[in-house]
Amino acid sequence: MEVIIKENYEELSKFAASMISEQIEKKPDTVLGLATGSTPLGTYRELIKLYKENKIDFSKVVSFNLDEYVNLLPEHEQSYQYFMKENFFNHINIIPENYFLPDGMAKNIPQSCVEYENNIEAHGGIDIQILGIGSNGHIAFNEPGSSLGSRTRVKTLSKSTIEDNSRFFENIDEVPRYAITMGIGTILDSRLLILLASGENKAEAIAKTIEGPITAMVPATVVQLHPKVTIVIDTEAASKLKGKYLSEPAKLLLN
């Protein structure tokens, strides 16, 4: 597990974007796993910038998002499909047939979850999975208590996540209660995980994720089991860590 502490959100975003663009350069048909929320927005902005400077080509890239609300139309401003188009897909040359999100409007949700898993597999699996982290330690919508081997399925949002996400809705009653989410097992199948966190309100969850015991009560702690994880955080999110960590990958410092 590599922990990289950046000075601020901007530096963190640039670093995450450079990891993704290097991967796409090496493998143009990279399969990306994408997240929504505030944290990856800066990374998406940087990637759009690189695209506009002709430094990155998304024409062969495939992507799978981690999650989507149940019963929110794709056109709804708070649906994750809308979010991804507004903040990323509409600004790059990814082919619309090549990006996928769980279908929160599916008639048969359990079946659509199985199909989502099969589709990831049919594309050869996820090369890089971007993750944010909830203040309660959730990854995607795998809330505390989620099975560590779980696959894509419907989850009930916890009270703290409904509260956290209410900032995007007019009032807390409008926050959907259910979401489809990749499972923890699905996430662990990705070849590389990049977990991003910024700000003081993530410091506790980050300290537990990096230095605490693995527990279903803090789902992000499972990243400790993955052979290839880079955790990129800013100084505020790092403020409760006890260990010493670098600001650049060890391999760069060795060069």
Ligand code: F6R
């Ligand atoms: C979103 C997702 C969530 C967020 C998490 C942090 O696709 O998977 O787990 O990453 O809730 O959200 P922000 O970044 O808004 O603090």
